[in-house]
Amino acid sequence: MYNIFDFNMEDLRSWMKNNGESQFRANQVMNWLYKKNQWDFDCMTNIPKSLIEKLKENFYIEIPELIKSYRSKLKDTVKFLYKYRDGNVIETVVMKYKHGNSICVSTQIGCRMGCKFCASTVDGMVRNLSSGEILAQVLKSQSEIGERISNVVLMGSGEPLDNYDNVLKFLNMLNCDYSLNIGQRHITLSTCGIVPRIRQLADENLQITLAISLHSTDDVTRRKIMPIANRYSIGEIMDSCRYYIDKTGRRISFEYALVSGVNDSLQCAENLIGLLKGLLCHVNLIPVNEVRENDFRKSSLNNIKDFYDKLVDNRVEVTIRREMGSDINAACGQLRRSYIESKRYRKGVENGGDLIRCRQSKEAK
Structure with a gap:
């Protein structure tokens, strides 16, 4: 079927x-x-x-089952934990802005990219999501909030370009009149930098926004943060970005997660300015999400401000991502991981309980 x-x-x-x-x-x-x-x-x-x-x-008709929803105290973010018919769970986040509702969808169950600051990748990848399974996240979330979703971000669990064919079909279906009719300029796809796929996506000549998870300006540091850097250098990524801009005429967004003592110095800011010189781009500074499985810590407010000011002074278009939903584990992969761990804990308790009951029964005999 x-x-x-x-x-x-x-x-x-x-x-x-x-x-x-x-x-x-x-x-x-x-x-x-x-x-x-x-x-x-x-x-x-x-x-x-x-x-x-x-x-x-x-x-x-694969509409995921809602396991639980979490709403932030500020009521600007709601996170849904969904379960598919095969029992796998994913998370989807809806963020409410003045200009409309944005949704952050997952494209894979888990992730195999291994980025150190991301909870999605801790247990590896289970499987790709089909185009319809990704699309159903938007349909189900619209139904849950009772409002139209006007912007889509492929920045949830998984690497979109590692699931290229399904993601491309999803993008095309999302844009159709018979479907959700969401314009491509209202869609952002985030990638950690799979160079051949970036070039392939450029040749599709879509009008979506491409976001590159950069997070460092030198290959040595980037390899420590993102294992994909062992395969594709920053130079190769930048070449593919220039190709993308030339083919589509679209501005690229560079995501830069600020990690205390790792990539948040003024020298790092200088290096970033030099790397992006003359490029049609925008920088999105992200206070890093702290994950239990690593020792990365968020930069101080002063360091974030100094980094931002340095870019502004050198005429680099930059914003600091507004933190939304931190009180509900809205960062990528955190909620799914908490759910999985709680299931493992419950199962362990149940198994332990059975063992204890078995021992008590034998002792009674």
């Missing part, structure tokens, strides 16, 4: 034709799924019963 959300309009029309049905039925089904948020074939009242049965025999 197929997840129907993995089918775009062309796919579903083709399926209808191959199964002796009128192609316009695909339009009706898509209208139920995306416009009316009806995720039960039996409730699609203008579809013939014979076709309903065919659909049920060949498709399932």
